[in-house]
Amino acid sequence: MSDHQVGKIKAAIVGASGYSGEELLRLLVRHAQVEIVCLTSRQYAGRPVGDVFPRFTGLDLNFSSPSIDEIAESADVAFLALPHGVAAEFAIPLVEKGVKVIDISADFRLKSTEKYLKYYNAEHPAPDLLKQAVYGAPERRKEEIKKANLIACPGCYPTSISLPLIPLLKAKLISSEGIICSSMSGVSGAGRKVDLPFIFPECNESVRPYAVAGHRHLPEIEQELAEAAGLEDMAINFIPHLVPINRGIHSTIIAKLKEGVSADQIRQVWNDYYADAAFVRVLPAGRLADTKNVTLTNFCEIACVTDDHTGNVILSSAIDNLTKGAAGQAVQNMNIVFGFDEKAALL
Amino acid sequence: MSDHQVGKIKAAIVGASGYSGEELLRLLVRHAQVEIVCLTSRQYAGRPVGDVFPRFTGLDLNFSSPSIDEIAESADVAFLALPHGVAAEFAIPLVEKGVKVIDISADFRLKSTEKYLKYYNAEHPAPDLLKQAVYGAPERRKEEIKKANLIACPGCYPTSISLPLIPLLKAKLISSEGIICSSMSGVSGAGRKVDLPFIFPECNESVRPYAVAGHRHLPEIEQELAEAAGLEDMAINFIPHLVPINRGIHSTIIAKLKEGVSADQIRQVWNDYYADAAFVRVLPAGRLADTKNVTLTNFCEIACVTDDHTGNVILSSAIDNLTKGAAGQAVQNMNIVFGFDEKAALL
Amino acid sequence: MSDHQVGKIKAAIVGASGYSGEELLRLLVRHAQVEIVCLTSRQYAGRPVGDVFPRFTGLDLNFSSPSIDEIAESADVAFLALPHGVAAEFAIPLVEKGVKVIDISADFRLKSTEKYLKYYNAEHPAPDLLKQAVYGAPERRKEEIKKANLIACPGCYPTSISLPLIPLLKAKLISSEGIICSSMSGVSGAGRKVDLPFIFPECNESVRPYAVAGHRHLPEIEQELAEAAGLEDMAINFIPHLVPINRGIHSTIIAKLKEGVSADQIRQVWNDYYADAAFVRVLPAGRLADTKNVTLTNFCEIACVTDDHTGNVILSSAIDNLTKGAAGQAVQNMNIVFGFDEKAALL
Amino acid sequence: MSDHQVGKIKAAIVGASGYSGEELLRLLVRHAQVEIVCLTSRQYAGRPVGDVFPRFTGLDLNFSSPSIDEIAESADVAFLALPHGVAAEFAIPLVEKGVKVIDISADFRLKSTEKYLKYYNAEHPAPDLLKQAVYGAPERRKEEIKKANLIACPGCYPTSISLPLIPLLKAKLISSEGIICSSMSGVSGAGRKVDLPFIFPECNESVRPYAVAGHRHLPEIEQELAEAAGLEDMAINFIPHLVPINRGIHSTIIAKLKEGVSADQIRQVWNDYYADAAFVRVLPAGRLADTKNVTLTNFCEIACVTDDHTGNVILSSAIDNLTKGAAGQAVQNMNIVFGFDEKAALL
Known part of the structure; x- marks a missing residue:
């Protein structure tokens, strides 16, 4: 040696x-x-x-x-x-x-x-x-x-979904029922795979969901969320999409907000939970996550908007699928x- | 003359x-x-x-x-x-x-x-x-x-959302409560607008939501859905995203399925409702909508997958935002x- | 029947x-x-x-x-x-x-x-x-x-190169020697081929030449140009590149201008030669060809700029590789x- | 302090x-x-x-x-x-x-x-x-x-053009006359400029030349090349193009080869000249430069192919326009x- x-x-x-x-x-x-x-x-x-x-x-x-x-x-x-x-x-x-x-x-x-x-x-x-x-x-x-x-x-999708959700489930700011995750991934997420759906002319100018019920990352996401919520198990909808970018995952998550919880409270809980986290970036009010801001970095950026209209909160997170x-x-x-x-x- | x-x-x-x-x-x-x-x-x-x-x-x-x-x-x-x-x-x-x-x-x-x-x-x-x-x-x-x-x-988003949802609301196959729409639009949807967020290097390799609560198309969507459901009003979540394609909107819609309704029933209702429609394409089982398949056409393609796991149905639709x-x-x-x-x- | x-x-x-x-x-x-x-x-x-x-x-x-x-x-x-x-x-x-x-x-x-x-x-x-x-x-x-x-x-490249060059060779406005063609093609030009160099992450954000000496379209181009020039044979350089677009070829052609020939003369010769052509578009002074303007059409647009500095003319042409x-x-x-x-x- | x-x-x-x-x-x-x-x-x-x-x-x-x-x-x-x-x-x-x-x-x-x-x-x-x-x-x-x-x-273009050419001019392997440079740049090269030609839908799926005679980088390129060639001045053609990538410049350069010079000799001259250069990568036979291989790095990769047919050499170089x-x-x-x-x- x-x-x-x-x-x-x-x-x-x-x-x-x-x-x-x-x-x-x-x-x-x-x-x-x-x-x-x-x-x-x-x-x-x-x-x-x-x-x-x-x-x-x-x-x-x-x-x-x-x-x-x-x-x-x-x-x-x-x-x-x-x-x-x-x-x-x-x-x-x-x-x-x-x-x-x-x-x-x-x-x-x-x-x-x-x-x-x-x-x-x-x-x-x-x-x-x-x-x-x-x-x-x-x-x-x-x-x-x-x-x-x-x-x-x-996994890449679980990372983008767990980071915004887990502190909120732990703090019981949102309901553990009825969570919906709509995620968009760059094509490198499919691996360096040589297959017709992944050649350039089939991906460019294309936006499409896939594996919308039962994707392999689903049980992993549910396992982590359930643990945070203190439950045996949970059931969510996780709907991945392929979009024509090389790198990056954006997850949009919709959850039922507990009565009276504000966006400021959510950001406060995030900021406390991630006070020592090296790579989680809580965005200020008015900003939403964007894959372009995290590509080739190990950061996950997270943001939220509450909707009085439905009583839901919309979470937005972005990572580089190959890095974070x-x-x-x-x-x-x-x-x-x-x-x-x-x-x-x-x- | x-x-x-x-x-x-x-x-x-x-x-x-x-x-x-x-x-x-x-x-x-x-x-x-x-x-x-x-x-x-x-x-x-x-x-x-x-x-x-x-x-x-x-x-x-x-x-x-x-x-x-x-x-x-x-x-x-x-x-x-x-x-x-x-x-x-x-x-x-x-x-x-x-x-x-x-x-x-x-x-x-x-x-x-x-x-x-x-x-x-x-x-x-x-x-x-x-x-x-x-x-x-x-x-x-x-x-x-x-x-x-x-x-x-x-409007472009309302078209992509109403076409799959309306027959199902009329036929009462889904609940009118808790509908979530996650839509992705090409950049031409922002108009021929000369503004920093829309220049090429800011859009390429970027996926980002915007106006996630209170987009101007929201009341239009709700008006049309409520009419179909026979209600005075409805409240949904509509979350638009900008993705780096020129043309096309994909909408992913999650709705609570009424007990026992199958994907085949949904396709049957769609096929009946759109029997005379010149530009609605009901996709067979196994297929989901893809913007690439409708760009520069007046078609809207619609597809569905049911999820036993949560009891929800996932609808997928695609149009060209400038055409249909x-x-x-x-x-x-x-x-x-x-x-x-x-x-x-x-x- | x-x-x-x-x-x-x-x-x-x-x-x-x-x-x-x-x-x-x-x-x-x-x-x-x-x-x-x-x-x-x-x-x-x-x-x-x-x-x-x-x-x-x-x-x-x-x-x-x-x-x-x-x-x-x-x-x-x-x-x-x-x-x-x-x-x-x-x-x-x-x-x-x-x-x-x-x-x-x-x-x-x-x-x-x-x-x-x-x-x-x-x-x-x-x-x-x-x-x-x-x-x-x-x-x-x-x-x-x-x-x-x-x-x-x-062929696609020969079309994009012959259309601007042939009238000029026939009219003897340019030399038949030393012609250089630098062409850029969208990925559909490679066919619906499932091969590593053509998957999305390998093409997106990539610009690369290939087959820069001896591409199969070279003898075809030379055959047509030689005929127009009234020669037995000709030798040119033809350098194709792959660029991340779906459809379109742009060819930039550099040729030695005969003494005293102006851009206006070139456009005049083109306009005369293509007076009855259904799909050739001679661009006015100040404009250059752009693939985006011809995609999904059968048009070829052609333009020229003369360069006093070197005595060369620069020709620019664009077609949709799958259409024209x-x-x-x-x-x-x-x-x-x-x-x-x-x-x-x-x- | x-x-x-x-x-x-x-x-x-x-x-x-x-x-x-x-x-x-x-x-x-x-x-x-x-x-x-x-x-x-x-x-x-x-x-x-x-x-x-x-x-x-x-x-x-x-x-x-x-x-x-x-x-x-x-x-x-x-x-x-x-x-x-x-x-x-x-x-x-x-x-x-x-x-x-x-x-x-x-x-x-x-x-x-x-x-x-x-x-x-x-x-x-x-x-x-x-x-x-x-x-x-x-x-x-x-x-x-x-x-x-x-x-x-x-400048960005001059860097991509000088690095492959200068050692060859110094070693007198190529003629200083009749050099043609056809370069393709990503849109970030236009700066963070808010102007119609640079919005996403105008750049995406577009390939177009611009400033094909008299670009501001032309005299800079000529100055550096002339110095290397031991001349007062030189005249070349430099033809830039805009392509839909964020970062990167590819330059394709065509020059008249001196009698009997081989591609191996060119690579040898490059390897000698750049023996101590931290960021120049001489590619082996069979490879050509690709912007994707240098983005977000300070490298310039250079490659060559000789063409017996015309007696020219084709040089290919790639840099990240914002880095190198x-x-x-x-x-x-x-x-x-x-x-x-x-x-x-x-x-």
Whole structure:
């Protein structure tokens, strides 16, 4: 290990050839306390990173396809940017061998293996390990994250929806019933997927909903909201849309306001709850969230407007789906685990 | 009138320098039974149409700024593509002089002058004329339109929301309470407006809500829905968003389903209600609406998915905001008034 | 044939599942003198057109996979929207059986089978038939087109480049040496191709050249320019770029001006040459071409600026690659062949 | 000055409310050795930065409108993001008072006051100061920049064109005659300008050239190229286009190759010339430049293809117009002047 850089932790990016892998790379190369020791991809093993991500041409890193043992030997932390199911196969031995695992897949997000079965059409691949996993939302589980060996990074949509809603559910400013979430995502959210609906002429000038009942992020959102509301379970409507932008998710959330609650109270509750949060931005009255203001940052911006007319509140939130919605939040979790400045490489 | 083309009606486009004016022009030049006699604009009077709309370079038409009397003398029908308030000033004398007026502004859409005052911050400019105005939704008022002298063309958002909802409210398949509409519009919906929020770098890669409580189209939507539901009034949430496309509105609508109603029943009710509608497309199970499929057409496509989980139905609709949402519907109304094929110039 | 519509010609669209096929369909359904008798696709045979092109949902047409004999029996005209090589296989028997063939592929554009071999890496599939083929540029071969049995529709880039250059070469206002063409195409020009470089996040916010030396359209462009210049052959640089728009090609062309030639002279030569051209728009001084002004039309707009500084002229042209660059020009050719109004279905 | 941060230089951003100002801010807030002491704007004085650039909401900085003396007292370095003409008014006293001035405007780029007069329609505002100004191209004037008091940052187009061409002109691999540059810029290149041609619906789906003969960057490009070629002057064609992306410039350059020169030789000359350049990326054979690969970075990527057919070489380069084309290069220059790591805040 003499060839490693002193004082840096060693990071592996496993399954690095998609957009989350590219974003992890963008962030980690800027991180002064991290050395990237491997970038794995079966498909691209042996090829320089610039062949796959031309933006990194000249960066002296090749894709490789090491065994899990080799990863475990070389890395202090492994980011899993793998499909669900496959992620668990890597997580089990890596955690066992003492590597800190930060999983961007969905494998360890749901506490309920029944819901995993229902929404992912497969038995949970590692129910025992699931118990150790910490749902990596830094704004509400920082202490657990510090001690975690396996962190399940929240999904992109769940992040954009939980951040505005959770403080309001905890403070009981809104009803836990009848919540509606209408979210719009950029096309990178579909992954670096080569499929007809995602080619440019099919996305450009197109706005369309999809998976409007039963999207895989639904049980994850409900799990987190129910916990905040102190309930066993909750049922919401979550309706995602695809819009012609590269990066960004905007969520518009409608909830029934408790009698007499004002927008100022909501902002006050948010400001208190997020007083120490590095990346949550509560917008002042008169402003609403806009994806453009958070792209390529780890921020989530949140805003609210109350509507006397119906007694509902409208919440508006925006994140970059690849940063706060995936790789950025993963790096934030790594910073917490290793005791670095939580914002390192993220500003 | 010897220089006019035999057998054609004469049309004036008043206030023709915005995007609705441009779209009216695009459609009317293709209409075999219409001759455009004037294209008015104070700002551009005297200039060839191609100076303002380069797409029409070579078309032998100049902008002009005739008096209302001159318009009345030369035209059988006048399309008003004017700001609200101004439209009424033209409508009053034109209707009086026997010109059929098809108004794209908001002046004659609301039956209630109180609501006009509340949402437009001005006394209604022509309360007497308001009584004669027919709300020009061809799918539900064709007989009235045939006889109308003044047609108030529905707003773009209201069109996209009323078409899917009205048959379901009439058939009592959904509750009239708690309806939520989350709509996304292309930037042409803001008009040909030169303002910082609408320049390219501020819109591209941006998704943002605006006017989330109290948009001017809200009372219009509620008026039409309430009538269909047989109620005095209704209260809904309508949340518009700006997305980086040129043309198109997608509306996602969430409503409480009456016990036991299926998606097939909804499609059946729609198919029955729209059996004779020239431009409503009920999508089969498995499909959702997409703006891209209707741009530059007068179609509205509508789709539904029921959600057992919450007991709600999710409706999805798409129109081109400048065609079915403005100029196309205006031409459809003209076709009905003058007894032309309802689809003339619209396919 | 009793079920056919009286007085209409019967058209087959062969290989109809790409963007050119979709555009042919858009135009032909609006054509009062054409009945579409078949829409072929091996992949989609049996499926309604709306399954493949959702924009046509509700249109009562299914894809089919007829034999060539069946096509020949049912159709008066066949549009071939097939890959090169395959197009010739259909053209040979169809022409033989008396069907007018309008080929959108590259099979019959090059007079030289040597160049076909060089640029398409294959022996020409039908050298005998090649002699009968007419290069379907209506602005300069209308009389030949009228009598043609097989029309090779010009490529999209060649159309955008030939239209401004040819009159100037013929009139000897510019040098035939050292011509440079820098063209920018929308992504639909790549076809409805499912490949990584064409997914939305790889095209959006991207501008890139490709095939900068030896693009397949190069010999076609040179063939047409050389003919106009009265030369055996010519050598130009043609550099295509991909830009994030759906439709449209802009070509910027730089040529050495002959001593003393003015921009006014160029416009005069253009205006004379295109006096009877239905779809060429010569822009006045002060204007340059813009793809946005021609999308979804069959127009080509052309403009010029002379540069004293270098003695060069800069030409600017714009077309819609799917309309004037493919399907629209094909329909224009059909109109000429069958004696219809040249503009039918194209305005 | 006790409230200033130890060991940091103090920077003023003068005229900070445009896109270059925003980009300077994005970079400087990440710079560990820089403290921003003022952000000036007459229009927005007193308002928090987040009001003007919502992306910076929460950043504790207000716009102000200090006198030049106040700027001089508080700042070690002043970035001028002002219109030409106005920039010189600030530069004169600031340089005199010992502030290092890094000017992003065009005021000190042209050595010739005659050309300034011709292209900017005004007498040069500070001919004496012009002599001291260093044209801030770090790749070829690093030693001069180190000692400079006034740095004229190169224009965006000139940067994208000079970087690929200069080494080839110096090495005499190409002819200095007949060079053609066809460049495509994102809309942020037009500034944060509120004008009809730049609103979203006028730019989206549009590709258009502008200022094709006599653009203001032309004499700047020619000045730099002529110097490299060892000539008094040069004449090229430079043809800019506007394309619907936010950020990025791609330049395609065509030049006559000297007999027998190969693409490998060109890449070799580039690699040698840019061996120590922090931000120039020479692409391998088979790759061409793409704006998407450099956006939000300070890199310029360059590539070449030779064409036997015409004897020309085609060069392809890409930069981010706001980073390497403006604010990033300005920060790179500041890093050089103050002896910081040249890449600080730029990776």
